[in-house]
Amino acid sequence: xxxxxxxxxxxxxxxxxxxxxxxxxxxxxxxxxxxxxxxxxxxxxxxxxxxxxxxxxxxxxxxxxxxxxxxxxxxxxxxxxxxxxxxxxxxxxxxxxxxxxxxxxxxxxxxxxxxxxxxxxxxxxxxxxxxxxxxxxxxxxxxxxxxxxxxxxxxxxxxxxxxxxxxxxxxxxxxxxxxxxxxxxxxxxxxxxxxxxxxxxxxxxxxxxxxxxxxxxxxxxxxxxxxxxxxxxxxxxxxxxxxxxxxxxxxxxxxxxxxxxxxxxxxxxxxxxxxxxxxxxxxxxxxxxxxxxxxxxxxxxxxxxxxxxxxxxxxxxxxxxxxxxxxxxxxxxxxxxxxxxxxxxxxxxxxxxxxxxxxxxxxxxxxxxxxxxxxxxxxxxxxxxxxxxxxxxxxxxxxxxxxxxxxxxxxxxxxxxxxxxxxxxxxxxxxxxxxxxxxxxxxxxxxxxxxxxxxxxxxxxxxxxxxxxxxxxxxxxxxxxxxxxxxxxxxxxxxxxxxxxxxxxxxxxxxxxxxxxxxxxxxxxxxxxxxxxxxxxxxxxxxxxxxxxxxxxxxxxxxxxxxxxxxxxxxxxxxxxxxxxxxxxxxxxxxxxxxxxxxxxxxxxxxxxxxxxxxxxxxxxxxxxxxxxxxxxxxxxxxxxxxxxxxxxxxxxxxxxxxxxxxxxxxxxxxxxxxxxxxxxxxxxxxxxxxxxxxxxxxxxxxxxxxxxxxxxxxxxxxxxxxxxxxxxxxxx
Amino acid sequence: xxxxxxxxxxxxxxxxxxxxxxxxxxxxxxxxxxxxxxxxxxxxxxxxxxxxxxxxxxxxxxxxxxxxxxxxxxxxxxxxxxxxxxxxxxxxxxxxxxxxxxxxxxxxxxxxxxxxxxxxxxxxxxxxxxxxxxxxxxxxxxxxxxxxxxxxxxxxxxxxxxxxxxxxxxxxxxxxxxxxxxxxxxxxxxxxxxxxxxxxxxxxxxx
Numbered sequence: 001x002x003x004x005x006x007x008x009x010x011x012x013x014x015x016x017x018x019x020x021x022x023x024x025x026x027x028x029x030x031x032x033x034x035x036x037x038x039x040x041x042x043x044x045x046x047x048x049x050x051x052x053x054x055x056x057x058x059x060x061x062x063x064x065x066x067x068x069x070x071x072x073x074x075x076x077x078x079x080x081x082x083x084x085x086x087x088x089x090x091x092x093x094x095x096x097x098x099x100x101x102x103x104x105x106x107x108x109x110x111x112x113x114x115x116x117x118x119x120x121x122x123x124x125x126x127x128x129x130x131x132x133x134x135x136x137x138x139x140x141x142x143x144x145x146x147x148x149x150x151x152x153x154x155x156x157x158x159x160x161x162x163x164x165x166x167x168x169x170x171x172x173x174x175x176x177x178x179x180x181x182x183x184x185x186x187x188x189x190x191x192x193x194x195x196x197x198x199x200x201x202x203x204x205x206x207x208x209x210x211x212x213x214x215x216x217x218x219x220x221x222x223x224x225x226x227x228x229x230x231x232x233x234x235x236x237x238x239x240x241x242x243x244x245x246x247x248x249x250x251x252x253x254x255x256x257x258x259x260x261x262x263x264x265x266x267x268x269x270x271x272x273x274x275x276x277x278x279x280x281x282x283x284x285x286x287x288x289x290x291x292x293x294x295x296x297x298x299x300x301x302x303x304x305x306x307x308x309x310x311x312x313x314x315x316x317x318x319x320x321x322x323x324x325x326x327x328x329x330x331x332x333x334x335x336x337x338x339x340x341x342x343x344x345x346x347x348x349x350x351x352x353x354x355x356x357x358x359x360x361x362x363x364x365x366x367x368x369x370x371x372x373x374x375x376x377x378x379x380x381x382x383x384x385x386x387x388x389x390x391x392x393x394x395x396x397x398x399x400x401x402x403x404x405x406x407x408x409x410x411x412x413x414x415x416x417x418x419x420x421x422x423x424x425x426x427x428x429x430x431x432x433x434x435x436x437x438x439x440x441x442x443x444x445x446x447x448x449x450x451x452x453x454x455x456x457x458x459x460x461x462x463x464x465x466x467x468x469x470x471x472x473x474x475x476x477x478x479x480x481x482x483x484x485x486x487x488x489x490x491x492x493x494x495x496x497x498x499x500x501x502x503x504x505x506x507x508x509x510x511x512x513x514x515x516x517x518x519x520x521x522x523x524x525x526x527x528x529x530x531x532x533x534x535x536x537x538x539x540x541x542x543x544x545x546x547x548x549x550x551x552x553x554x555x556x557x558x559x560x561x562x563x564x565x566x567x568x569x570x571x572x573x574x575x576x577x578x579x580x581x582x583x584x585x586x587x588x589x590x591x592x593x594x595x596x597x598x599x600x601x602x603x604x605x606x607x608x609x610x611x612x613x614x615x616x617x618x619x620x621x622x623x624x625x626x627x628x629x630x631x632x633x634x635x636x637x638x639x640x641x642x643x644x645x646x647x648x649x650x651x652x653x654x655x656x657x658x659x660x661x662x663x664x665x666x667x668x669x670x671x672x673x674x675x676x677x678x679x680x681x682x683x684x685x686x687x688x689x690x691x692x693x694x695x696x697x698x699x700x701x702x703x704x705x706x707x708x709x710x711x712x713x714x715x716x717x718x719x720x721x722x723x724x725x726x727x728x729x730x731x732x733x
Numbered sequence: 734x735x736x737x738x739x740x741x742x743x744x745x746x747x748x749x750x751x752x753x754x755x756x757x758x759x760x761x762x763x764x765x766x767x768x769x770x771x772x773x774x775x776x777x778x779x780x781x782x783x784x785x786x787x788x789x790x791x792x793x794x795x796x797x798x799x800x801x802x803x804x805x806x807x808x809x810x811x812x813x814x815x816x817x818x819x820x821x822x823x824x825x826x827x828x829x830x831x832x833x834x835x836x837x838x839x840x841x842x843x844x845x846x847x848x849x850x851x852x853x854x855x856x857x858x859x860x861x862x863x864x865x866x867x868x869x870x871x872x873x874x875x876x877x878x879x880x881x882x883x884x885x886x887x888x889x890x891x892x893x894x895x896x897x898x899x900x901x902x903x904x905x906x907x908x909x910x911x912x913x914x915x916x917x918x919x920x921x922x923x924x925x926x927x928x929x930x931x932x933x934x935x936x937x938x939x940x
Contacts, residue, residue, distance in 0.1 A: 014882060019871070021884050022876075022878045022887075024821070024891045028821075028824075028888060033819055035819070122816075124805045187922045188824070188826070188888040236886045237923055238886075268828060463887075465885070632882045632925060632928060633885070638924070640924055664826075664827045669920060670924065671919075672917045672921075672926040672929065675924070677927065
C-alpha cells in the first residue's frame with residue numbers, strides 16, 4: 001500500500017555520487033590505503049602457469065627472493081593447507097564442481113592459472129620478482145576445442161513432437177551459429193586489499209556482492225563468516241565477472257596472513273583474460289520448420305558451450321522456449337569440458353547468446369519466405385507463455401516493434417539494402433527478453449531528528465546508479481525530498497542483499513527499501529496521531545500522508561507537523577526500522593522484460609568494414625525509477641552489443657591454451673568512434689505483478705537482441721549471411 | 734616569484750625523452766614540506782636509500798605544488814601517483830597505454846601516466862584529476878559529465894575528463910564526429926560514449 005505521492009521515482013535525477021566520481025574521490029578496491037586504516041601495505045603479484053594442462057614439477061624461487069624488498073614467494077610447496085569448507089549456492093554463487101584452490105596442489109588446469117604469488121614492499125619489486133620465479137612443468141595437451149572436447153550429458157527440454165512437426169513443415173532451416181568467447185573487460189581490474197587483525201579478515205574487494213567474498217574467504221580459511229568483513233562501495237564495472245570470488249582473492253588474503261601485513265593484489269589486464277571468468281563460446285545449431293505463411297511450427301536447438309574441467313557453469317538458454325508461439329520445441333545443451341578457467345555470467349547471460357542464434361535464424365527464415373522480418377515476428381507472437389501456459393504479467397513487444405520501426409524508419413528498408421557511395425547500407429532488427437527475477441533482501445532505515453534519513457543494504461553499485469535510484473524509492477516511501485535521503489551500500493555487515501546481477505536489484509532491494517521506509521513512515525505517523533501535543537492527534541493514521549517531511553491529513557495539507565518537530569518534542573534522536581522483501585515462491589504469471597532492437601549499418605563494399613550508423617532500442621521494462629540512469633544503462637548494453645556483433649572475440653593458441661589477444665590492444669572493445677548516436681526508448685508503464693516497485697529489470701535486457709539486429713542489418717546490406725559472431729571484415733570480402 | 738616551464742610541443746611518444754631537459758619549476762606560495770625531499774607522511778620507496786643507480790631524484794610540479802622525491806627508476810608516473818602520493822583518482826586500467834584510464838596532463842598535454850616514467854619528469858608540470866579544479870569547485874567538463882550522466886561505474890571517468898579537457902583545448906571538439914575520433918583513446922566499458930560526447934560538446938560550447 002502506498003498512499004504516498006510519487007515524486008522522486010520517475011524523475012531523471014543525476015547521480016548522487018557523480019561529484020565523487022568526476023573529481024577522482026570515489027575509492028575503488030585498489031584505492032584503499034592509509035586513509036582507510038591500511039598501513040604498511042605490501043604488494044602481491046601472481047605468477048601464472050605457462051602451460052595449458054599438466055603438473056608442476058619444480059619451482060625455483062631463489063632469484064625472486066634475492067630481489068631487494070621481496071618478502072616471500074608462496075606456492076603449492078610451501079603454502080599452508082587451507083580449510084576450504086564447501087561453500088555452495090546460495091551462500092555463494094560458486095557453480096557446481098570442485099573449485100580452484102589457492103596453491104593447494106601441483107595441478108595446472110588452464111593456461112594462466114595462478115601457481116605462485118610474490119609479496120614485496122614495493123610494486124616494482126614484486127612485479128620484477130614474479131618474472132624471476134622459475135616454474136617447471138610436466139605438460140599435457142590441453143582440451144581446447146569445443147567441437148572435439150568431452151561433453152557432459154545434455155540438459156534437455158522438449159514440448160510437442162518436433163520430429164513430426166519438422167517433417168510436415170514445408171519450409172525448413174538448419175544452421176549453426178558460432179559465437180566467440182567474450183571477456184568482460186570492466187575498466188577496473190579485479191583488485192583486493194586484504195588485512196588481518198588476529199583471526200579477523202577485512203577486505204576491500206571488487207565485487208558485485210559483498211556477501212560472496214565474505215563467505216568464500218571464511219570458507220577457504222575455515223573461519224566464521226562473521227570474522228570476515230568485505231567493503232566494496234565503488235565498483236569499476238563488472239558485467240557479471242564480480243559475482244563469484246575468484247582464486248586470486250584467496251591468494252591475496254593468504255599472502256597477507258603469511259607476511260603479517262596488509263596486501264594489495266591487482267590483476268593485470270592480461271591476467272584478467274585468464275584469472276577470472278568470461279562469456280563462454282557456443283556452437284548453436286538451430287533447426288526450424290515453418291509453414292509458408294511464416295508460422296514457425298518446430299524449433300530444434302542443439303547447443304554446445306564451454307565450461308572448465310572442474311566446474312560446471314551453465315548459462316540460462318531458455319529464450320527459444322518462450323519468445324515465440326511454437327508448438328514443438330526441443331533443446332539440448334551440452335557443456336564441453338575444456339582446460340579453461342570457469343566461465344561466468346556476462347551481461348544478458350544466456351539470453352543474449354540465445355537471442356543471437358534465434359534472431360539470426362528468424363531473419364534467415366524471413367528472407368527464405370520473402371517476408372518482412374518484423375511481420376514474421378508479429379505472426380509468431382504468443383498470447384500466453386508457450387513454455388508454461390501462464391499469462392504474461394505484461395508483454396508489450398508489439399508496441400516495442402511499432403515504436404522502434406517508427407524511430408529507425410523501417411519502411412525505408414529494401415530487401416536488398418541500399419547504397420550510399422561506397423557503403424552498402426542495411427537495416428536489421430531483432431527481439432529479446434530477459435526474465436524478471438526477484439530475491440529476498442533487507443534494508444535498514446534510520447530517520448534522524450534533523451529530518452534526514454540514511455538507508456543501508458549490502459547491495460552494490462557496479463554502475464547502474466543504485467545509490468541514486470534507491471534514495472529515490474526511499475524518499476517517496478518516507479515522504480522526504482530525495483536530497484534528504486542517503487543510500488549506503490557495499491559493506492557485508494549491512495542487512496543482506498542479493499548479488500547485483502540478473503537485473504533484480506531494484507525488484508529485490510528496491511522492494512526491501514520501500515517496505516522498510518514505508519514501515520518507518522507509518523511508525524512516525526502513529527507516533528504523531530497518538531501524541532496529544534501533535535496537531536495530528538486522533539487522526540486516522542491511514543489518512544495521513546507525508547510530503548517533504550511534513551505529515552498531514554491527506555485532505556488538509558496545512559494542518560500537520562514535520563518529522564523534526566515530532567522527534568524533537570518526544571526527545572527522540574531518531575527512529576529506525578529494518579524491513580525486508582520476500583518474493584512469493586511462485587507466481588501465476590510469466591514475467592519478462594522485452595527488447596526490440598533496430599540497427600542501420602554501413603558496410604564498406606571494398607574493405608568489408610562494418611559501421612553501425614544508427615541503433616534504436618525499445619524496451620518494455622516496467623516502471624522506470626530514474627529515466628536518466630535507465631537511458632545510460634541502455635546505451636551501455638547496446639554498446640556492449642556492438643562489441644559482441646563486430647569486435648569481441650578471444651583467440652586461443654590451440655597448442656597450449658594461451659590467449660593470444662589478452663589485452664585491450666588486441667581484444668577489441670567498442671571505443672567512441674565505434675558508437676553512433678543511440679536512441680533508447682522505454683515504454684511508459686509498470687508491472688503490478690512483478691514486485692512492489694513494479695519494475696521488470698533493465699540491466700540485462702538492454703543487451704539482448706542487439707548483436708543479431710546488427711548481424712541482420714549486415715545481411716540486408718550485403719546479402720552475405722555470416723553465421724559467426726563477431727562479424728569481421730574477412731567474412732565480408 | 735613564479736617561473737613557468739617553457740611551452741613545449743611534446744607528443745606522447747617524445748615526452749619521455751624530452752622531459753629531463755625542461756627547467757625546474759618553483760611555484761610561488763607552495764614551498765611546502767615536500768621541498769626538502771621525501772614525502773613525510775607516505776611510506777618512502779624502500780629503494781630510495783639504495784644509491785646503486787636504480788633510483789633517481791625528480792622534482793616537478795604536481796597540481797600546482799612543487800614535489801621532489803627519490804623514485805625507483807622503474808616507477809611509472811601512474812604508480813607514483815597511486816602508490817606513493819595517494820592520488821588514487823588516476824586509474825590503472827591496462828598499464829599498457831591502451832585504455833586511457835590513467836590520462837593526466839603533463840605540461841598541458843594529455844598523456845598516459847602508465848607509459849610515463851616518473852624519473853623523467855624533471856621540471857614538468859603535472860595535473861591530475863585532483864588538481865583540475867581549484868577551491869573545491871568543479872571544472873565545466875566535470876559539471877557537464879554529471880549533468881549529461883556521462884559516467885556509470887566512474888572508473889574511466891577521471892581519464893575521460895582529463896582527456897576531454899585536452900581534447901577541447903586542442904580544438905578537436907568542434908563536432909560530435911570529431912570528439913568521437915579524438916576521444917577514442919579512452920575506453921568506457923559501461924558504454925557511456927553517447928553521453929561523453931554530449932558532455933564534451935557542452936563544455937566546448939561553453940568556453
